[in-house]
Amino acid sequence: MKKTVAIFDMDGTLVDSMYQWGRIAANVLFGFGYQMTDEDAREVKRLGFYRCPSYLIEKYALPCTDKQFIDRGYEIMLEQYRSFVMMRPGAKEYLIGLKQKGVRVAVLTASAGCFVEVMIRKFGLEGLIDASFSAHDLEMEKSKPAIYEMLFEHYGCKGEDCVMFEDSAYALQVAKTLGVYGVGIADPAQPTRREKLLAAADYFADTYEELAAAPLF
Numbered sequence: 519m520k521k522t523v524a525i526f527d528m529d530g531t532l533v534d535s536m537y538q539w540g541r542i543a544a545n546v547l548f549g550f551g552y553q554m555t556d557e558d559a560r561e562v563k564r565l566g567f568y569r570c571p572s573y574l575i576e577k578y579a580l581p582c583t584d585k586q587f588i589d590r591g592y593e594i595m596l597e598q599y600r601s602f603v604m605m606r607p608g609a610k611e612y613l614i615g616l617k618q619k620g621v622r623v624a625v626l627t628a629s630a631g632c633f634v635e636v637m638i639r640k641f642g643l644e645g646l647i648d649a650s651f652s653a654h655d656l657e658m659e660k661s662k663p664a665i666y667e668m669l670f671e672h673y674g675c676k677g678e679d680c681v682m683f684e685d686s687a688y689a690l691q692v693a694k695t696l697g698v699y700g701v702g703i704a705d706p707a708q709p710t711r712r713e714k715l716l717a718a719a720d721y722f723a724d725t726y727e728e729l730a731a732a733p734l735f
Contacts, residue, residue: 521699521735523673523680524616526647528627530685530705532609533637537707538598542591543570549590552578567591568654592630599636606703608726613646621735624669625650626682628660649673660689666696681734687714694718701734 530536543562544554554562558577562570571587574580580587616623623646625634631652638647651669658665670676677697684690685708690700702719703726704712716722723729 521679521681522621523675524621524623524735525626525669525680525682525693525698526623527682527684527686527689528625528634528637529629530708531606531683531703532625533599533603533605534705534707535599535603536685536705538595538603539567540707542595542598543567543574545594546587546590547574547578547580550578550580550582592632595633596636599633600640603637605637605641606726608730610641610643610646612726612729613643615730616735617646619735622649622673623647624673626653626660626665626669627651628653631655660686661692663692663696666693666698670696683729684719685711685715687711687718690715690718694720699734701729703729 526532529539544559547554558574561573565573568588571584575582575584575587582590613623625647627634627650629652631650634650634652638644649672651665653660653665656665656668666677677693680698681701682690682693682698683701683703685703685705687702690702694700700718700720702715702722704715704722704724721732721734723732
């Protein structure tokens, strides 16, 4: 069956931003005058950025709410996206190739939609990406089927019509239960994910140059 929809994760897949995301909670904490400890770093990694504020606020008696902590992080991260984050090598060229084949392209990200908008403008992706779905903005999770089913409804397609490009094994595993063909893309910033990603993916690549030669569409 010919695939007609390409679904791309953003952070770590289309853009090299995972180093910056890994530092964001520490940067916010530093703004309050505290240095993150190794213990803090382990707990923040376990919780993730959106669930770690409560832990840090309680531990350091920070004068802010969870939302204010996250908002400060957004301000810092938006500047990181604008100034430092770059696309993965070959990613834009790959999107251009999909456009030429008539493949429809969606971004499905756990991050806020404002970051997707910055990336689209910064790298001139208008016309290459025709829809984006932010799990954060929609108050949904990439670890559950609902957001994928919303995407299918938007495109009037089924999972079997889609190829998903991801650097996270859990997202590929969920999508696979819905019939989506999963492509794992290795993120050099997260080498510990490689083994699980290899196991979850139907196809695996280290670079977009490798993908360009693969008959996925």
